[in-house]
Amino acid sequence: MLKQLSALCLVLGLAACGGSDLKDPPVDMGNFRLGLNIAVADNAQKVPISRSATADEWEESIRTAVADRFGRYRGTKLYNIGISVDGYALAPPGIPVVAAPKSVLVITANIWDDAAQKKLNAEGRQIHVWEDGGASLLGTGLIRGRDRQMEVLSYNAVKKVEEWLLTHPEWFDIQGAAPTAVGATPVPEGAEAGPVPGTSIPVAAN
Template identity: 50%
Template sequence: MVRAVLGVLIMVVLGACSPSADLQDAPVPLGDFRLEHNIVIASKAQRSPVSRAATEEELAETVRTAMAERFGRYNGASRYHFGISVEGYALAPPGVPLVLSPKSALIINVTVYDDAAGKKLNDTPEQITVLETFGTGALVGTGYTMSAEEQLVELSRNAAKAVERYLVTQREEQGWFEPDPVAISGETVLVEPS
């Protein structure tokens, strides 16, 4: 009986804390933004000593899919590109319930490119570290409740959400993704000779 109740509680918590729960909502405002190229590599990814294995291809494709899922919702007129490198990961194996519950983690570096300007918006890549969603395995760890593939999907979605928060902050603080009124209107600007 206790096992059944615990199982139901875990499933409720898993559903309530989903990192993709807000994807049905309107995207947070990002100005004049559209993701054009979504390049993810994982050739330098370091695996934690206490981790299930994932291939370079699995890491890159899962992160790429999560970024496309979140940022494909934006349809601004200005094109931007992501260059993302997976730096490290830990996919928690089963632990000892209530004593040792390893947590899953993912570390990525993100560079954002402005297509029209032909340059990086952030000269130094932004390093983002995310952990498994709170509540998905507080008592027993996600090593018992999720497969390695499910853990990686969750971490990748958390990473995409963290990138979105980073972009919102940069828009507010640095003026990223502001629309170019001339480019939007299609007008030709004549410059008077001096």
């Protein structure tokens, strides 16, 4: 039975990983060029059933994901991105069972026009992401280590930040409607948010 469960978990885990889009040409971001890459995790709240990660580890993970995604753009105007880690759950290892704890990350993102020293969004954009999109009934603690969970969560969160920025073409002199990557499926606004099963992460929007 354990072999069968492990095999199922492996299949689900591989399906959840999917492929990174960072090797594809970046979508149009007009005159965007990454300026300051700021990440803060001092006040991150950890769900009780979770592996632990330090503020420094989360900040490094987020900054790496931001640099990997937004460092590809070569526009003529600098924009500063600031992300705070509000809460997280990193699925612990153990025998996988239905409704096992799943990894989730809650962040708040902000963006500034560097030259004008002006914040472009009136309120911080709070984003919730699951490690596997929430599709799997099983936790990932058995098939992924803590560092890999953080890497995937940071990748997913920063991709959502990019999708959010693309809904504001006026910030980056993008002509016409905000484009989407070829083959990408538009993500409904409500799909970004979702509570951790059996838990809650009380966070306050910046």
